[in-house]
Amino acid sequence: MDLSVRIGDKLTLENPIMPASGPLVGDSEKILALAAQGVGGIVTKTISVREAHVPRPCIIGGNDYIMNTELWSEYPPDRWEKEFLPSIRRAGKPIFISLGYKEEEILSLIPRFEPFADAFELSTHYLGKSLDPIAKTVRAAAQATDRPIFIKLSPHIPDPVEFAQMVKSQGGYGLVAINSLGPVYPVRSSVPSSPLGSADGFGWISGPVIKPLALAIIRKIASAVDIPIIGVGGVSSAQDVIDFIQCGASAVQMLSAAMLKGRTLYRKIIAALPAALESHGFTDFQSMKGLSLKTNTSAVYERRTPIIDPEKCTLCNRCVENCPYNALENRDKKIIVDPTLCFGCGLCESRCPVHAISGILR
Ligand SMILES: Cc1cc2nc3c(=O)[nH]c(=O)nc-3n(C[C@H](O)[C@H](O)[C@H](O)COP(=O)(O)O)c2cc1C
Numbered sequence: 001m002d003l004s005v006r007i008g009d010k011l012t013l014e015n016p017i018m019p020a021s022g023p024l025v026g027d028s029e030k031i032l033a034l035a036a037q038g039v040g041g042i043v044t045k046t047i048s049v050r051e052a053h054v055p056r057p058c059i060i061g062g063n064d065y066i067m068n069t070e071l072w073s074e075y076p077p078d079r080w081e082k083e084f085l086p087s088i089r090r091a092g093k094p095i096f097i098s099l100g101y102k103e104e105e106i107l108s109l110i111p112r113f114e115p116f117a118d119a120f121e122l123s124t125h126y127l128g129k130s131l132d133p134i135a136k137t138v139r140a141a142a143q144a145t146d147r148p149i150f151i152k153l154s155p156h157i158p159d160p161v162e163f164a165q166m167v168k169s170q171g172g173y174g175l176v177a178i179n180s181l182g183p184v185y186p187v188r189s190s191v192p193s194s195p196l197g198s199a200d201g202f203g204w205i206s207g208p209v210i211k212p213l214a215l216a217i218i219r220k221i222a223s224a225v226d227i228p229i230i231g232v233g234g235v236s237s238a239q240d241v242i243d244f245i246q247c248g249a250s251a252v253q254m255l256s257a258a259m260l261k262g263r264t265l266y267r268k269i270i271a272a273l274p275a276a277l278e279s280h281g282f283t284d285f286q287s288m289k290g291l292s293l294k295t296n297t298s299a300v301y302e303r304r305t306p307i308i309d310p311e312k313c314t315l316c317n318r319c320v321e322n323c324p325y326n327a328l329e330n331r332d333k334k335i336i337v338d339p340t341l342c343f344g345c346g347l348c349e350s351r352c353p354v355h356a357i358s359g360i361l362r
Contacts, residue, residue: 001274005040005285007250008174008228010148011119013040013094015270016241016285020232020253021046021098021121021152023059023070024263028084035091037266042088043253046072046098046123047080047113049105055197059259060186064208066256067186069198072100072123077109085116094118096150101126103137110144119148121176129158135166142171150230153177153217155210160217164225174228175221176253178214180204207256208234215247222248223293236261238269238276245285246292303344304360308335312356319348319357 003015018041019025019034026045035042052071059068073080088095097113099106100123110120122141124134134151141149151167153160155178164175183202186194194201211234218231231249235241236257244252258265282288306319306328313335320328320335327341328348349357 001277002284003040003270003273005245005251007230008148010173011094011228013251015040015273016245016251017235017266017269017273018043018096018230018251018253019258019266020255021123022068022255022259024255024258026073027075028087031084031088032091034263034266035088035093037263038270039093039266040251041094041096041118042091043096043121044073044080044085044088044098046100046125047075047077047109048072048100049077049108051076055199057195057197060195060203061207061256061260063260065205065210066180066207066259067184067196067203067205068180069196069203077112081112081116085113089116096121098123098152100124103133103140106137106141107144110141114145114147117145117147119150119173120145121150121152123152123179125152125154125179129156131163131166134163135170138167138170138172142173148173150174150176150228152179154179155181155213155217155233160221161224164221164227168225168227172227174230174250176230176232177217177221178210178233180206180233181210181213206233207260208236210234211236211240211243215243218244218249219247219293222290235269236265238272241269241273242276242280242288243292245289248290248293250289300362303342305337305339305342305344306348306357307359308337309356309358310334312354314354314356316353318351318353322347322351 005016006012018039021043025031052074054071058070096119097117098121099109149172151172157163182204184205188195196203214233228250230251231244232253235252235254241252320330325341325343327338329336346360349360
């Protein structure tokens with residue numbers, strides 16, 4: 001099956017999944033190991049004019065999240081230019097070189113990395129919320145190279161649509177959405193303070209917990225602005241890849257889930273893509289792009305009550321315990337719905353572990 005995706009009119013990937021910038025793409029050895037997993041393109045750790053001095057500990061994980069205080073690459077640009085990128089180039093995959101942060105820094109790096117780059121991905125993570133300096137940087141970068149310029153959107157930017165319009169109007173090619181979210185403050189139960197080594201203990205959160213936020217931002221942009229979007233934030237399965245593409249992304253990146261479950265997750269997801277596409281009745285990604293933007297356009301006020309399938313129900317009682325309206329009861333080994341109490345909220349259907357509840361969610 002053809003898994004290729006087009007990102008705008010200048011870039012094509014053999015499949016839609018790339019690594020996202022971070023420690024798994026921190027040097028050539030790590031990047032070549034991911035290339036061998038079959039990823040459709042390569043992204044580098046963000047390179048800046050100087051190596052980063054990273055406070056430690058800098059990464060903690062839970063079941064469905066990572067919190068980190070990493071900065072940009074701990075290697076200087078010289079090392080990337082002379083050692084890492086020449087060997088990464090030999091993998092024969094499209095390379096997105098991530099650069100940060102200020103205009104003059106990015107302009108000094110572009111000519112050094114242009115020979116290795118199929119595209120640049122500019123991080124604006126430490127530039128604040130004001131669009132003016134970012135707009136100036138986009139314009140200057142787009143004038144400095146004919147390589148496509150992607151801008152990585154940090155989720156603290158208040159208006160992603162305005163941001164996307166700005167990127168397009170300044171000559172940017174596309175967006176990578178989203179960066180990790182924060183600040184967040186983790187605590188360990190044994191110590192009432194953050195285990196992270198940053199001065200304030202704050203970090204940034206990523207992984208499956210941020211997927212709904214990433215999808216909302218991508219949907220908003222894709223519904224309003226005609227610009228290529230690479231979706232990132234919480235991808236951990238072939239179905240997630242489909243969700244992002246149906247919400248308007250052209251391709252996706254993944255990091256945290258591969259840090260939590262292992263690097264072979266890239267290969268596993270790529271192997272699962274044909275079956276996932278087929279299960280939705282598609283044979284390629286191009287025709288499913290943005291499909292979900294055409295649905296869910298008006299609010300529903302009709303109240304529906306749950307239908308319980310006694311054949312599937314295992315009487316685990318989760319729905320009874322979860323119902324905020326006390327509308328469900330386990331009576332004589334049967335789940336009974338009181339329609340006068342049921343608010344039609346949908347929580348029971350979304351939580352049923354065996355899909356024995358239907359009738360509410362659209
Ligand atoms: C440990 C760590 C380091 C990261 N470093 C960078 C970075 O150097 N540059 C960047 O643009 N994003 C960086 N990110 C953000 C990721 O590229 C990505 O946008 C974010 O983690 C959401 O994707 P995910 O949920 O698949 O991890 C980092 C994330 C993590 C967890």
